[in-house]
Amino acid sequence: MNARFDVVAIGNALVDVISNESFATVESLGLELGSMSLVDADRIAELYTKLGPATEASGGSAANTIAGVASFGGKAAFIGRVADDEFGQIYAHDLRNIGVYFDSPPSTDSTPTGRCLVVVTPDAERTMSTFLGAGTDMDPSYVDAEIIADSQVLYLEGYLWDQPPAMEAFRLAASVAHGAGRRVALSLSDSFCVDRHREAFLDLIAGNVDILFANDAEIMSLYETDDFDSAIDSVRGHCEIAAITCGPDGSVVVTADGVQRVAAAAVHQVLDTTGAGDLYAAGFLFGFTHGHALATCATLGGIAAGEVISHVGARPQISLATLAASILA
Amino acid sequence: MNARFDVVAIGNALVDVISNESFATVESLGLELGSMSLVDADRIAELYTKLGPATEASGGSAANTIAGVASFGGKAAFIGRVADDEFGQIYAHDLRNIGVYFDSPPSTDSTPTGRCLVVVTPDAERTMSTFLGAGTDMDPSYVDAEIIADSQVLYLEGYLWDQPPAMEAFRLAASVAHGAGRRVALSLSDSFCVDRHREAFLDLIAGNVDILFANDAEIMSLYETDDFDSAIDSVRGHCEIAAITCGPDGSVVVTADGVQRVAAAAVHQVLDTTGAGDLYAAGFLFGFTHGHALATCATLGGIAAGEVISHVGARPQISLATLAASILA
Numbered sequence: 275m276n277a278r279f280d281v282v283a284i285g286n287a288l289v290d291v292i293s294n295e296s297f298a299t300v301e302s303l304g305l306e307l308g309s310m311s312l313v314d315a316d317r318i319a320e321l322y323t324k325l326g327p328a329t330e331a332s333g334g335s336a337a338n339t340i341a342g343v344a345s346f347g348g349k350a351a352f353i354g355r356v357a358d359d360e361f362g363q364i365y366a367h368d369l370r371n372i373g374v375y376f377d378s379p380p381s382t383d384s385t386p387t388g389r390c391l392v393v394v395t396p397d398a399e400r401t402m403s404t405f406l407g408a409g410t411d412m413d414p415s416y417v418d419a420e421i422i423a424d425s426q427v428l429y430l431e432g433y434l435w436d437q438p439p440a441m442e443a444f445r446l447a448a449s450v451a452h453g454a455g456r457r458v459a460l461s462l463s464d465s466f467c468v469d470r471h472r473e474a475f476l477d478l479i480a481g482n483v484d485i486l487f488a489n490d491a492e493i494m495s496l497y498e499t500d501d502f503d504s505a506i507d508s509v510r511g512h513c514e515i516a517a518i519t520c521g522p523d524g525s526v527v528v529t530a531d532g533v534q535r536v537a538a539a540a541v542h543q544v545l546d547t548t549g550a551g552d553l554y555a556a557g558f559l560f561g562f563t564h565g566h567a568l569a570t571c572a573t574l575g576g577i578a579a580g581e582v583i584s585h586v587g588a589r590p591q592i593s594l595a596t597l598a599a600s601i602l603a
Numbered sequence: 604m605n606a607r608f609d610v611v612a613i614g615n616a617l618v619d620v621i622s623n624e625s626f627a628t629v630e631s632l633g634l635e636l637g638s639m640s641l642v643d644a645d646r647i648a649e650l651y652t653k654l655g656p657a658t659e660a661s662g663g664s665a666a667n668t669i670a671g672v673a674s675f676g677g678k679a680a681f682i683g684r685v686a687d688d689e690f691g692q693i694y695a696h697d698l699r700n701i702g703v704y705f706d707s708p709p710s711t712d713s714t715p716t717g718r719c720l721v722v723v724t725p726d727a728e729r730t731m732s733t734f735l736g737a738g739t740d741m742d743p744s745y746v747d748a749e750i751i752a753d754s755q756v757l758y759l760e761g762y763l764w765d766q767p768p769a770m771e772a773f774r775l776a777a778s779v780a781h782g783a784g785r786r787v788a789l790s791l792s793d794s795f796c797v798d799r800h801r802e803a804f805l806d807l808i809a810g811n812v813d814i815l816f817a818n819d820a821e822i823m824s825l826y827e828t829d830d831f832d833s834a835i836d837s838v839r840g841h842c843e844i845a846a847i848t849c850g851p852d853g854s855v856v857v858t859a860d861g862v863q864r865v866a867a868a869a870v871h872q873v874l875d876t877t878g879a880g881d882l883y884a885a886g887f888l889f890g891f892t893h894g895h896a897l898a899t900c901a902t903l904g905g906i907a908a909g910e911v912i913s914h915v916g917a918r919p920q921i922s923l924a925t926l927a928a929s930i931l932a
Contacts, residue, residue, distance in 0.1 A: 294920055327670065327697035329660040329916055341656065360689050368656035545914075585874075586914065587658055591623055 275426075275455060279375065280348040280563035282425035284417070284447055285336025286409045286433055287354035287378075288390040289361045290548070292586055293328040295393045300401055305393065309466045310402040312436055318405040321391050330361075331587045332368035333390055335463055336431035338549045338588045342556025342578050344373040345594040348563060351375040351421050357408035361387035368589075378416070381408040392548050394586065400548040406437070413439035417447045423454035426563045427485070429555065432463030435471040448482045459485035461555055462492040469495055479513050485562070486516040487555045493518050506533060517572060519554050524576060527568045536572035539580030549588025553578035557594070566602075574598055604755075604784060608704065609677040609892035611754035613746070613776055614665025615738045615762055616683035616707075617719040618690045619877070621915055622657040624722045629730055634722065638795045639731040641765055647734040650720050659690075660916045661697035662719055664792055665760035667878045667917045671885025671907050673702040674923040677892060680704040680750050686737035690716035697918075707745070710737040721877050723915065729877040735766070742768035746776045752783035755892045756814070758884065761792035764800040777811045788814035790884055791821040798824055808842050814891070815845040816884045822847050835862060846901060848883050853905060856897045865901035868909030878917025882907035886923070895931075903927055 300307055303321060313321070332341075334354060343350040352369055356362035358380040365387060369376040388407035392400050412434070422428050428451040434440040448458045460475075460483045462468050468475060468488075475496060479486060486509065490502055493516070497508040502520075506528055509516040516528040524538040557578035561571030577597050581590050629636055632650060642650070661670075663683060672679040681698055685691035687709040694716060698705040717736035721729050741763070751757050757780040763769040777787045789804075789812045791797050797804060797817075804825060808815060815838065819831055822845070826837040835857055838845040845857040853867040886907035890900030906926050910919050 322696065324700075326700045327661065327918060328693075329658055330693065331658040332656065364657075364659065367651065371655045586916075586920065589656060591915065 277424055277426045278349065279351045279421065279425035281340060281343045281427045281429050281559050282351040282353065282421050283336035283340040283429040283431070284353045284434065284443065285431040286334045286388060286404070286406060287337060287356045287365055288334040288388045288404060288409065289365060290331050290333030290390050290392045290588060291322065291328045292331065292392040292394060292548070293325045295326060295395065297395055300393055300395060305401045305403065306466070307395065307401050308399050310404060310433065310464045313403045313405055315405060318389065318391060318403060321403050325391065325393065329586065331589065332365050333392070333588050335433055335461065335552050336429055337369065338552035339429060339555045339559070340374055341369065341372050341589045342553045342594060343560050345590045346556065346560040346574070346578070346598060347595040348560045351425060353378050353416065353418055353421070355408050355411050355416070356380050357385060357387040358382065359386050361389065362408070381411050385410070394546045394548070398544045398547050398583065400546065410437060412437065412443055414443045414446045417443050417450065419450045422447055422450045423456065425456060427457045427459050427559055429459045429559065431461050432467050432471070432475065435467065435474060441474065445478070445482070457484040458482060459487065459555070459559065461551065462486070462488040462496060465491040465495040468492050472496060484514045486513045487551065487558070488516070489519045489521070489551055515568065517554070517558050517575065519551060519579070525554065525572045527572050529568065534569050534572070536569055536576065539576040541580045541584055544583050546586045547583050549582040550579045552588060553582040553590065570601065573601055577601065606753055606755045607678065608680045608750065608754035610669060610672045610756045610758055610888050611680040611682065611750050612665035612669040612758040612760070613682045613763065613772065614760040615663045615717060615733070615735060616666060616685045616694055617663040617717045617733060617738065618694060619660050619662035619719050619721045619917060620651065620657045621660065621721040621723060621877070622654045624655060624724065626724055629722055629724060634730045634732065636724065636730050637728050639733060639762065639793045642732045642734055644734060647718065647720060647732060650732055654720065654722065658915065660918065661694050662721070662917045664762055664790065664881050665758055666698065667881035668758060668885045668888070669703055670698065670701050670918045671882045671923060672889050674919045675885065675889040675903070675907070675927060676924040677889045680754060682707050682745065682747055682750070684737050684740050684745070685709050686714060686716040687711065688715050690718065691737070710740050714739070723875045723877070727873045727876050727912065729875065739766060741766065741772055743772045743775045746772050746779065748779045751776055751779045752785065754785060756786045756788050756888055758788045758790070758888065760790050761796050761800070761804065764796065764803060770803065774807070774811070786813040787811060788816065788884070788888065790880065791815070791817040791825060794820040794824040797821050801825060813843045815842045816880065816887070817845070818848045818850070818880055844897065846883070846887050846904065848880060848908070854883065854901045856901050858897065863898050863901070865898055865905065868905040870909045870913055873912050875915045876912050878911040879908045881917060882911040882919065899930065902930055906930065
């Protein structure tokens with residue numbers, strides 16, 4: 275079925291503020307290593323004051339995925355809210371100039387564009403503190419049904435579950451997509467996020483989600499088990515396709531037909547794992563919307579994840595289409 | 604002689620907007636590969652519209668140097684003008700949180716903080732388009748004599764020569780430093796900048812500059828020769844110490860006593876040469892103000908340059924004090 279877009283994503287529009295810090299600093303700031311926490315304006319200002327020099331780059335989990343899809347050469351659209359400020363303009367520039375369709379109107383009140391303080395520790399792990407800013411506006415009125423109905427896959431980030439109106443927007447968007455005969459994909463985002471919303475996720479996945487993205491920690495948290503294979507068994511009956519990443523051990527694609535394991539891409543150095551899951555989803559969805567076998571989709575996901583963890587920042591720095599050329603030749 | 608600061612620098616306060624682009628894009632934008640051009644607000648907006656996704660980070664040549672001095676553990680101060688806007692706040696944060704003293708009042712008019720579009724091509728070379736913004740304000744009233752008199756070395760970036768009032772500020776600052784028995788260092792910044800201001804530089808160096816930083820192209824341009832050794836001969840009688848970088852071939856330290864060649868640091872990958880010269884000067888000046896031999900100063904410069912070219916962005920991402928520990932042990 276023809277579609278204007280391969281993938282449309284709904285997510286938090288966030289500018290990442292990235293700094294390298296010691297484990298001691300993370301502890302002294304009262305942050306939980308590897309987690310994402312929502313914080314208010316005062317707390318983000320307090321944290322920023324204490325962080326070392328930083329770099330700024332457009333981020334947001336689902337937006338990173340959609341930038342990755344575009345970098346592969348896919349047709350991609352993003353729905354998310356920025357403010358009419360300097361970071362909002364940067365955000366729109368960075369999406370549009372990689373070829374993403376982004377037409378969400380900026381908010382008109384004085385709340386600034388959302389930002390995420392990304393603290394990278396020497397183990398390349400990231401600990402995130404997110405101030406949603408203008409992104410807290412998201413509600414069902416925000417769902418662009420025309421775009422969603424004209425996209426092969428609707429992609430949703432789990433992080434949006436932290437805001438009840440956004441959760442409603444998600445349900446509405448999923449029903450629009452399915453009504454138009456499209457597929458719905460969801461990323462669980464973060465094991466802490468899964469902890470906060472386990473019942474809502476379990477309920478949403480049943481009947482609403484066709485493709486589930488998660489890492490090993492998240493899928494085990496979802497099914498409240500310490501056993502990876504048992505989590506895989508659970509997800510197998512729960513949605514059509516589950517793509518589960520296992521860090522350096524690659525990924526596992528689970529369907530009714532069975533379980534396929536796919537190796538990770540070779541990476542010379544791991545500098546910053548921010549965006550690894552987001553870019554895995556990008557490669558997978560690019561492959562999926564271009565008719566490739568699921569194992570190839572997983573390989574493309576691994577290539578994209580490998581690129582993004584080899585440098586600081588959560589979006590590709592080189593063309594993923596070029597990187598993928600040898601696989602797809 | 605005791606001093607509150609090891610190094611104080613005066614320079615353009617610029618936020619770098621960094622994107623990776625093809626050679627074809629650089630050509631189609633009408634940019635001269637490897638150059639730095641001053642542009643106005645309209646031109647920077649036009650260029651930005653055409654660039655791909657970017658990351659933002661505090662930059663500015665002399666400020667990069669001063670951030671490097673602080674990263675080595677040196678006592679460093681910076682004089683430069685930002686606006687009272689979001690980028691101005693980021694700029695101050697990034698300097699202060701690495702330990703740099705930065706007390707220049709933001710400008711009060713509506714001109715935004717200056718920015719520099721840094722286009723990185725596949726050869727890791729950078730081509731820069733600078734909109735000085737609030738930085739165009741700099742004039743002699745800006746020279747903080749108390750800070751300069753209390754710093755072992757005053758460091759000046761050649762780029763400021765592009766603004767006549769800033770040139771006056773430089774001359775005043777140099778006379779304050781010498782009046783207090785301090786040393787004056789100058790970076791030639793860019794061979795195009797040398798072309799624009801050759802006579803002024805030659806005049807300034809004689810009697811006003813104690814330590815000159817340049818790369819091979821700049822020093823040959825300064826003395827209008829195609830022969831490196833002949834440029835070295837010329838500079839030898841012109842200022843007390845000249846530290847000339849030669850890319851992967853390391854650097855050459857020239858004094859009345861002779862010429863010392865020092866190898867470059869080993870670098871696994873060169874991703875972005877932005878800041879290489881700035882960070883070389885940082886290492887050299889940290890060593891110089893801590894009583895090290897000139898060859899050690901050059902080695903420290905090489906270590907700092909090697910760190911900064913191994914990643915995107917013009918400031919160190921890891922502690923230079925840690926990198927230097929084995930050399931200084």
